[in-house]
Amino acid sequence: MPARGSRTKLIRKKQSKPEVYISKKRIVVRFVILFFVVVAAGLLTFIHLQFNQQLMRQPTPLSDEKYYFTDSRYSEIRSKFVIRQTSREKVSIEYPITKNNKINKTIAQVITRDDRDFRYIATNVLSFNQPMTETISYQITHNNSAALSIIINIKQDIHGAHPVSLTHFWTFDKKSGEVISLSDLTEQSEKATEEIVAAARNNIKETIKQRQQAELDLSETITQETLSNFVIVDGGNSLAWPIGQASLLPSAYGEMTIKVPIAAVAKYLQNPTARKLANIPKPPEPKPKPEPTPAPATPAPAPTTGNKVIALTFDDGPGPHTAHLLDILDQYGAKATFFLIGSKVSGQASIVRSIQARGHQLGNHSWSHPELPKLPVDQIASEIDRTNEAIRQATGITPAILRPPYGAVNGAVLEQLRLRGMSSILWSVDTRDWADRNSDIVCSRAVAGARPGAIILMHDIHQTSVGAVPCILSALKQQGYSFVTVQGLLGNTTPGVGYP
Secondary structure, three states: OHHHHHHHHHHHHHHHHHHHHHHHHHHHHHHHHHHHHHHHHHHHHHHHHHHHHHHHHOOOOHHHOEEEEEEOOOOOOEEEEEEEEOOOEEEEEEEEEOOOHHHHHHHHHHHHHHHHHHHHHHHHOOOOOOOEEEEEEEEEEEEOOOEEEEEEEEEEEOOOOOOEEEEEEEEEEOOOOOEOOHHHHOOOOHHHHHHHHHHHHHHHHHHHHHHOOOOOOOOOOOOOOOOOOOEEEHHHOEEEEEEOOOOOOOHHHOOEEEEEEHHHHHHHOOOHHHHHHHOOOOOOOOOOOOOOOOOOOOOOOOOOOOOOEEEEEEEEEOOOOHHHHHHHHHHHOOOEEEEEOHHHHHHHHHHHHHHHHOOOEEEEOOOOOOOHHHOOHHHHHHHHHHHHHHHHHHHOOOOOEEOOHHHOOOHHHHHHHHHOOOEEEOOOEEOOHHHHOOHHHHHHHHHHHOOOOOEEEEEOOOHHHHHHHHHHHHHHHHOOOEEOOHHHHHOOOOOOOEEO
16 A cells, blocks of 8 residues: 555656646746837837827828919919818918929928928927917019019917017029029129128128117128028018018018119129029119219319310220220220229239329229219228229329219218328210210210210120220311310319319
8 A cells, every 4th residue: 555655646746747837838938928028018109109209290181271273473383272270279371383393392291381380290299279370481582484482471379488580582583493692693703702792791781880780790690601692682682581570580570571782793793694593683874864963062174165175084994995995095095094903903904004104094983883872881882992003003093083983973982082182083075985985976976975074984794885085086186186084074073072
């Protein structure tokens, strides 16, 4: 019996081992299954959160929007209106729809991006009694066959200290859909862009001064890069940069439109690219009757009318035909007065010295041919001083007379001339040689307008004008006229006075 009991116990011990092994295996399997369940649950939760977050960043589904199309007030442009209103947001968006899909895409991407950011804030911040508001609209400032200038204005009220004001603007090539940059207008001339940037900074400084705000260092904020995009305004007469609040200047300075008259930088924009793409207008016609100037403190010397003398004057040079003109004047024993563009002088210093050496008079015609009365005083001074210095460096003399571009002069210009001992010289006979480009017509106008003491206006940058000079000199010599400089005609002029 004992032997049997012992055997039974032994058999039970041997049978118990498989039960323990099976139990441990089940635990491991269950742990592995539980581990994968937890990992899978976590992964699904992560994917769900990411998906929901992405959904919140997506533009509003069409089912939540009301939108419609209508013709705008601008030629060949329609508007797509998008309206969205919930307890959290009130949105009105007006998309411009042009005939160029590339233009439409560029604008839509910017609007969609800003609207997406707004909606994300409206969806995720604490709720308010009133919904957050967003209004996006556009303005066309220039629209011709070649180019389109457009401004996108974005106003967002997210219940902060101040509403958000954003501005985007471009000038597009309507054919290609590409954005026209400032370098396209200036043919990537470093000097040209520097002058335009300088004019923009001066405009900002003047605006800040008028607003009685603190002066700013603009050297790092107003640059060629920040002014690369622009719009054309004022019927094609100005370049502009409408900057939103805090986009380039501190928010305290508010919104501002930087504007540079094209006339002030016309020298740098007179190229085929500018005229084709940006529709840069030609300089306006000279005013036949300039605005009356203040009466001089000292009466101006009367013109020499007793003798039949005439002053021939030539503007906008030196040019490619000036050397030939000097030979013609020598042939007829005639003297003339040359009103020079300052930016041209250093590159043609030898011609300028030849003008002086042959007994002709040198005059100032500004540095870049702007309409001076439209410039701030410091720019007027710069246009005069830079030209005087260029002529002085080339010849050793400083001009005593200035012919204001387009005949545009006012009290501010005359005051700057007075401070420099200079006077303004206009004309009494306008040949309009720049308009007709016909030597016979130019000659006819000069001869018909001639009288003792007359000042005749011409431009030596035109070959047809230089070609008319032999005819003018021959015809008037036969009438007994001689040809003198402005100083020879008027004598010493009075500083700060306009003639005639």
